[in-house]
Amino acid sequence: MSKLVSSIREAVQLSGLKDGMTVSFHHHLRNGDYVLNMVMEQIADLGIKDLTVNASSLFDTHQPLADHIRSHVVTGIQTDYMAAGLGREISHGLLEKPVQFRTHGGRPSDIANGNTPIDVAFIAAPSADPMGNCTGKVGKSACGSLGYAIPDAMYAKKVIVITDNLVPYPLPGWSIPEIYVDYVVSVDAIGDPKGIVSGTTRITRDPVGLVMASYAAKVIEHSGLLKDGFSFQTGAGGASLAAASFLKDIMLAKGVQGSFGLGGITGYMVDMLRAGCFQSLLDVQCFDLKAVESLRDDPRHQEISALHYASPAQRSAVVDSLDVVILGATEIDADFNVNVHTDSNGSIMGGSGGHSDTAAGAKLSMIIAPMFRARLPIVTDHVTCVSTPGKDIDVLVTQGGIAVNPKQAELRQRLADAGLPVIDIQELKEKTERITGTPKPLPKGGRVVAEVISRDGGVLDQIYAKAE
Amino acid sequence: MSKLVSSIREAVQLSGLKDGMTVSFHHHLRNGDYVLNMVMEQIADLGIKDLTVNASSLFDTHQPLADHIRSHVVTGIQTDYMAAGLGREISHGLLEKPVQFRTHGGRPSDIANGNTPIDVAFIAAPSADPMGNCTGKVGKSACGSLGYAIPDAMYAKKVIVITDNLVPYPLPGWSIPEIYVDYVVSVDAIGDPKGIVSGTTRITRDPVGLVMASYAAKVIEHSGLLKDGFSFQTGAGGASLAAASFLKDIMLAKGVQGSFGLGGITGYMVDMLRAGCFQSLLDVQCFDLKAVESLRDDPRHQEISALHYASPAQRSAVVDSLDVVILGATEIDADFNVNVHTDSNGSIMGGSGGHSDTAAGAKLSMIIAPMFRARLPIVTDHVTCVSTPGKDIDVLVTQGGIAVNPKQAELRQRLADAGLPVIDIQELKEKTERITGTPKPLPKGGRVVAEVISRDGGVLDQIYAKAE
Numbered sequence: 039m040s041k042l043v044s045s046i047r048e049a050v051q052l053s054g055l056k057d058g059m060t061v062s063f064h065h066h067l068r069n070g071d072y073v074l075n076m077v078m079e080q081i082a083d084l085g086i087k088d089l090t091v092n093a094s095s096l097f098d099t100h101q102p103l104a105d106h107i108r109s110h111v112v113t114g115i116q117t118d119y120m121a122a123g124l125g126r127e128i129s130h131g132l133l134e135k136p137v138q139f140r141t142h143g144g145r146p147s148d149i150a151n152g153n154t155p156i157d158v159a160f161i162a163a164p165s166a167d168p169m170g171n172c173t174g175k176v177g178k179s180a181c182g183s184l185g186y187a188i189p190d191a192m193y194a195k196k197v198i199v200i201t202d203n204l205v206p207y208p209l210p211g212w213s214i215p216e217i218y219v220d221y222v223v224s225v226d227a228i229g230d231p232k233g234i235v236s237g238t239t240r241i242t243r244d245p246v247g248l249v250m251a252s253y254a255a256k257v258i259e260h261s262g263l264l265k266d267g268f269s270f271q272t273g274a275g276g277a278s279l280a281a282a283s284f285l286k287d288i289m290l291a292k293g294v295q296g297s298f299g300l301g302g303i304t305g306y307m308v309d310m311l312r313a314g315c316f317q318s319l320l321d322v323q324c325f326d327l328k329a330v331e332s333l334r335d336d337p338r339h340q341e342i343s344a345l346h347y348a349s350p351a352q353r354s355a356v357v358d359s360l361d362v363v364i365l366g367a368t369e370i371d372a373d374f375n376v377n378v379h380t381d382s383n384g385s386i387m388g389g390s391g392g393h394s395d396t397a398a399g400a401k402l403s404m405i406i407a408p409m410f411r412a413r414l415p416i417v418t419d420h421v422t423c424v425s426t427p428g429k430d431i432d433v434l435v436t437q438g439g440i441a442v443n444p445k446q447a448e449l450r451q452r453l454a455d456a457g458l459p460v461i462d463i464q465e466l467k468e469k470t471e472r473i474t475g476t477p478k479p480l481p482k483g484g485r486v487v488a489e490v491i492s493r494d495g496g497v498l499d500q501i502y503a504k505a506e
Numbered sequence: 507m508s509k510l511v512s513s514i515r516e517a518v519q520l521s522g523l524k525d526g527m528t529v530s531f532h533h534h535l536r537n538g539d540y541v542l543n544m545v546m547e548q549i550a551d552l553g554i555k556d557l558t559v560n561a562s563s564l565f566d567t568h569q570p571l572a573d574h575i576r577s578h579v580v581t582g583i584q585t586d587y588m589a590a591g592l593g594r595e596i597s598h599g600l601l602e603k604p605v606q607f608r609t610h611g612g613r614p615s616d617i618a619n620g621n622t623p624i625d626v627a628f629i630a631a632p633s634a635d636p637m638g639n640c641t642g643k644v645g646k647s648a649c650g651s652l653g654y655a656i657p658d659a660m661y662a663k664k665v666i667v668i669t670d671n672l673v674p675y676p677l678p679g680w681s682i683p684e685i686y687v688d689y690v691v692s693v694d695a696i697g698d699p700k701g702i703v704s705g706t707t708r709i710t711r712d713p714v715g716l717v718m719a720s721y722a723a724k725v726i727e728h729s730g731l732l733k734d735g736f737s738f739q740t741g742a743g744g745a746s747l748a749a750a751s752f753l754k755d756i757m758l759a760k761g762v763q764g765s766f767g768l769g770g771i772t773g774y775m776v777d778m779l780r781a782g783c784f785q786s787l788l789d790v791q792c793f794d795l796k797a798v799e800s801l802r803d804d805p806r807h808q809e810i811s812a813l814h815y816a817s818p819a820q821r822s823a824v825v826d827s828l829d830v831v832i833l834g835a836t837e838i839d840a841d842f843n844v845n846v847h848t849d850s851n852g853s854i855m856g857g858s859g860g861h862s863d864t865a866a867g868a869k870l871s872m873i874i875a876p877m878f879r880a881r882l883p884i885v886t887d888h889v890t891c892v893s894t895p896g897k898d899i900d901v902l903v904t905q906g907g908i909a910v911n912p913k914q915a916e917l918r919q920r921l922a923d924a925g926l927p928v929i930d931i932q933e934l935k936e937k938t939e940r941i942t943g944t945p946k947p948l949p950k951g952g953r954v955v956a957e958v959i960s961r962d963g964g965v966l967d968q969i970y971a972k973a974e
Contacts, residue, residue: 039826169822197821206735207827208766210786210808217813217820267674298676318678338676345685350683353665354637358507359675 040168041222045199047080049221050158050459053196055081058088059157062194064187065095066162066174066323070233073162073200075102076225082111083264090114094145094186094344095391098123099233107133116154118142118389125386129504136500137386137488139379142322143348143355143395144493146189151265151351153495161187161192161214162228166201170219171212174324175334175341177203180331182303182324184213188343191218196216202228209488213341218301235326235408240275241256241306246483249437250406251280253458254364257433259288260456261402261449263361268296272318272364273394274304274325277406281364288378289315300347301363301392303329303339310340320356322347322392323335348395350494355418357392357399365393367407367434368423372463374428374443376405377421379490382414384480384504390425394493397430402449409470414477417441417467422480424499425490434463439468508636509690514668515548518691521664523549526556527625530617530662533563533587534630534642534791538701541668542628543570544693550579558582560624562613562654562812563859567583567701568593575601584622586610586857593854596955597972604968605854607847610790611816611823611863611874612961614657619819621651621778621963627662629655629682630696634669638687639680642792643802643809645671647697650792650801651771652681655723656811659686703795709774710744715922717905717935718874719748720831721926725901727756728924729870731829736764736783739864740832741771745874749832750774757783768815768824769798769831769860770821771807779806788824790815801948817861818962825860825867833861835873835902838888840931842896842911844873845889847958850882852948852972854956858893863963865898870917872901877938882945885909885935889904890948892967893958902931909934949973 053468061081063074074093081089088094089112091103098121106112116138120128128137129306140148148154154280164177165182191197191214194499199214204224242248247321247383254277258264272278283306289296296316299307303321311319315348319339324330327475332339368388369377376397397403407416416436434441435477439461442450454460461469489503511517523529523752529549531542542561547570555579558698566589574580575595584596584606588596596605608616616622625752631652632645642652659665659682667682672692684915710716722745726732738753740746751774757764764784765777771789773796779787789805792798800807805967816825837845846856865871875884884904900917905928910918922928929937956969 039822041822169827206785207766208786208788208824210806214820215810215814216824217811217817220821297674317674318676320676338678342683343685346683349685353688354507354509355682356676356686359637 041170041219042168043221043223046077049223050080050084052221053158053198055086055158057086060090060092060155062092062156062159062190062388063163063191065093065097066181066184067179067234067500069097069099070230071099072160072227072229073160074100077160078103078106082106084108087111088113090116092116092154093245095119096124097121098335100124106255110163115198116140120386120389121389124504126376129385131487132147133483136486137469139389139488139490141390141395141493142344142392143350143357144287144344144351144491146344147349147351149189149193156194157191158196158198159190159198161191161199163199163201165203165205165209166199166222167205167209168222169207169216170199170222171209171223172199172201173209173211173213175211179227179231179234180330181234182330183321183458185322185347186344188214189345196220198223200225200228202226234311235324235330240276240329242281244276246408246437247277247434248280251277252447253435254281254404254406255284255288256287256456256458257404257453258362260452260458262452263402264294268294269298269300269359269361271301271360273366274302275366276366277362279304279306281406286310286313286315289503292411302362308332330412348392355502357395359505360396360400362402362404363396363400364404365397367405367416370405370416370434371418371421374431375421376426376431377423377425378425379423380501382422384502386501394426394430396425402432404435405431408436409436409492410452410474413473413474415467415470417463417470423490423501427498436466438469439466508695509638509687510636511662511689514545514691517666517691518548518552520689521626521666523554523626525554528558528560528623530560530624530627530658531638532559532630532658533565534649534652534654535647535702535851537565537567538698539565539567539630540695540697541628544629546571546574550574550577556581558584560584560622563587564592565589568592572600584608586613587859588854588857590855593594593609597853599955599971606953606957607857607958609858609862609961610812610860611818611825612959614812615817616659617657617661618813624658624662625826626664626666627658629659629665629667630667632647632696633669633671633673633677634667635673635675635677636686636688637675638667638690639677639684640669641677641679641681645678646715647695647699647702648798649702651789651809653790653810653815654812656682664688666691668693668696670694674950692963703792703798708744709748712744714876714905715745716748718903719745720752721908722749722872722874723756723828723901724924724926725872725903725921726753726830728926731870732762732921734763736762737766737768737827737829738764739769739828741834742770743834746832747774749874750778753780754781754783768828773797776800777781812828816860821966827862828864828868830870830872831864831868832872832874833865835875835884837886838873838884838902839886839889840897843889843892844894844899845891846893847891848969850890852890854969862898864943865894866961866969868901871898872903874903876943877906881942883935883938883942886936891958891969895966904934906937907934
């Protein structure tokens, strides 16, 4: 018995994929992924139409999806993140049905509870054996964690593993066991290593970014949370990484022994683990080669599924135990609602990912963002799109001051007592607009091109078509 | 947020356990387990009645269950194995409803597909954190793999983890993630280490056992399966271990590089891994301390869930890729049907465990058994109970000759060509009876006290009450 089939085309045919069904993909190969495009090309060639694509994220490399939408091969998209290229086309009305945006926790939760059933899941696997045990930890296309793919494998009606490193049975250290896998396809390459992981993620050298990072580290230092058992997540942006670096120095100086680092993991978090800042790293996605190597070699660095990371429908997820998260924003309003879905012109260029999941779970969720970008202020009266509700955001750190959500009066006092430049968010808005001028409000209206579905299921906001 | 509750009693109350429901237990603590008895005592004390106990196995230490049956706290039992003490009482009609015997693969399959839903699963965990991430690899009651408990945790409506080694969050290297766990209880001791794992499992010194073991190893050597990629499972009985030891010597002498060793894992299998006989061990249960240590320290030694081990309802399980398994029997008949549920007097003293699962999956399934025990011949006209159907058994090895299932004509020829003492099973029966005499056939009939449910769901046989 073997599940090996000769081609993606044969696997698609064997899966019984038909018009109107849903296919799923994961984004661990990031902008280096070949699998989504290879699969969709075969599906299109087979004449299958009217599919919904459920992808944990869509990157610029997935631009060919636009053609599959134009030819009605794809008529529905569910995703947690969409890069600017495809986002622009969606914002201009490419797809008739609104895109459904979910979070990295809401997506697996809706897959598990049957709200968004998957007919055929395609798993891009850097190593697999002929029965489908597979992992991202080794292979020429190694990407580390396969955390986002695990729920797809667990719940899809059919599961196809596509690998460019077929190894003898049994592959040790699988992320996904054979019990979920129907077919295995061996191909020349599942992705471009240069696009899968960057060699190293890099700390910002921008002075504004460094100021924000320094403030962010000091906010954590004085938050009352930086003590033994401390847990932390940060993104891979330059200022967030700089904040992690400053935080590391503070933790080492104070001898704080944290418990875990969470999230998309970078080499900087690996450095913090090795320096003793954390007991473990919990990794749903690796951002760079150092993270991949650490996940493979260091037993303190553990892969977690998207369900374990952030699902609100499980008995608990790691985000529920998180102390501090550093997040980004394209806009934030006076109620601390955050937009990470669109740019300030309303064009889709992102998505929640784990933003609202970690914001909801963490004791302290902090936004780092510059006061303005391209003369557009970060603080607005109303965000173009509510990605994460303001009730879950505690602090906004900018180079022009630190705004604390009024519900966090004690934290505001702590930061003020520490001499940090605390500022009212309305005041920060006015201070910014004295530099940038007051932008014209964006006309809202027109057709709905996307819905933002909150992590626990309701529609949080809608995104409207842009005029040509 | 924490899931810690103060006592087993409180956890039971919080779980909503009510009359008529099903509770589940796993048997990784084997005859050292305290948890089943502690839990049932609280349940009885709370006045809850008419429960079904679904336990992956029941040992002599679980004898107090008999009292809970007498007091109608427990009115149903589902298990894969029952030791002789409780078995004798069941055989004498203790329980009104027939016991449902399943296999180690059929049990998780029926849990997963909803045939045997579990209301509250109790997980005895040698280490756990306050959110329920837990493992058997470390702690004073370390038992190694928690493979049989994983499906219970995944599918039960409520899951209670009971540990005697509560560690700070997050426990690294969990076997069961917090996403499935509702409550965590810390107790003084979940078991008696002496009963959980033996210090070492031991090879037989009995001359008859050594003859059988030597034949068994030679059967494998000449089966055509002993080549690179070879995979193997054996039990923890003395003759089986001796066979493994002889097999190891043959593999090393011939330079055969096997792929995996499977099953309940003993130190002898660990020795084979270290000697290079296998690339990996796949471990659903540890039988001794050496196996526990190896699972903890050697990444080639991997824990597998019961679903991954043997479930016939998954897309595949490891047993489907198995070459050779060595199994035991209390009786075998001319059609190669095997009894491992009762003794030759019809009293329950065992169960299938992984017997029929591995027999069905393996390319070569071999029974090792002496020609007779206490003057009762191993080969009978009809087994008292069909535990594993003869179609799945290929060879019977005794000290008096090797009987090959007629459907395996080629194998029979190979063994004969190799000079092994091949004998027709009917002839073996007659040869044995010349020593022992012909036993009186056991009167069959009376009330059905247990049903043997085959791994894919049908009733394979029934076990009848014994007269007083």
